Amino acid sequence: MEDTAIPYELPEAENHSFFFIDQRVETRTEAKLHRHDAWELYYVVHGYGSRTAGDTCQPFTAGDVALIPPSMLHRWEYAPESADTDGRIRYLMAAFDHSLVKRCMEAFPEVRNRLAGIPFPTDALKFGPESSRIIRKLLSEMTGMDELERLSAMLRLLPTVFTSPDHTFAGRPMRIERDVRRMQQIAAYVMAHYVHAISLKEIAAEVGMNRSAFCSYFKRCKGMTFSQFVTQYRLNTACELLKHSQKQVSEICYLVGFNDVPHFNRMFKKAKRMSPKAYRNAESIKSP
Known part of the structure; x- marks a missing residue:
């Protein structure tokens, strides 16, 4: 895809529980490839074209209703010839944060009874005839409603959107997106816990994998084992402390998660080709 994906923040987030729009625009002004941290429920009223959702591109026509999960790259590209006599297409869209x-589940038992325990989709979905009919009706009614009436309609929409049996696949997150998010999660966990021992079991559980699958996945993505990655992070942190603090080498050893000074010295020398003290001296010479 030649488009650059752009992050998009939904307007009026501070003053509304969700965002609703009845949009009638020229095809060339419709949004480019983008993502946002919200569910997007989209009803094509007039127009047709191709929808990109994650790793999938599918045609769409008037009457289609689809759900795009949060953070998934997507785009609705309307064919110019599908516009009306004024050169415009039309769609209705409700976007809402998972919060x-x-x-709603916390406040209303009726909603909780319908949604508790269901697996929320990670793939984009295209709704079937019956669900589309219900969703089109509710979204169309929202156009003439005030904000409280729209909130009431949203409470009716949520169970249909998330428990509909008649939907088909419309796109999954691209693997690179999943890998980037997962590796960011792993790195954040290491940054928060590197001072202590991090077992393969706990880091695997953190990202929802078993130990064996995690080891294979991490080696494929990073070209090193998780243990090597943690050691590398600890040594890089030690380098920063050696350069920018006056702490003793033995103190730095324990601060970065090593529990044995001779072992720390050996690992440091193996990685940096010099001892921690020699590294500190070399860095002090470089400093003005």
Whole structure:
């Protein structure tokens, strides 16, 4: 895809529980490839073209209703010839953060009874005839509603959106997206816990994998074992402390998660080709 994916923040987030729009625009002004941290429920009223959702591109026509998960790259590209006599297409769209779903489940037992325990989709979905009919009706009614009436309609929409049996696959997150997010999660965990021992079992559980699958996955993505990655992070942190603090080498050893000074010295020398003290001296010479 030649488009650059752009992050997009939904407007009026501070003053509304969700975002609703009845949009009628020229095809060339419709959004480029983008992502946002919200569920997107989209009803094509007039127009046709191709929809990109994650790793999948599918045609769409008037009447289609689809759900795009949070953070998934997507784009609705309308064919110019599908516009009306004024050169415009039309769609209705409701976008809502997953926190809205959680708050509704916490506040309303009726919503919780319908949604508790269901697996929320990670793939984009295209709704079938019956669900589309219900969703089109509710979204169309929202156009003439005030904001409280729209909130009531949203409460009716959520169970249909997330428990609909008649939907088909419309796109999954691209593998590179999943890998980037997962590796960011792993790195964040290491940054928060590197001072202590991190077992393969706990880091695998952190990202929802078993130990064996995690080891294979990490080696494929990083070209090193998780243990090597943690050691590398600890040694890089030690380098920063050697350069920018006056702490003793033995103190730095324990601060970065090693529990044995001779072992720390050996690992440091193996990685940096010099001892911690020699590294500190070399860095002090470089400093003005």
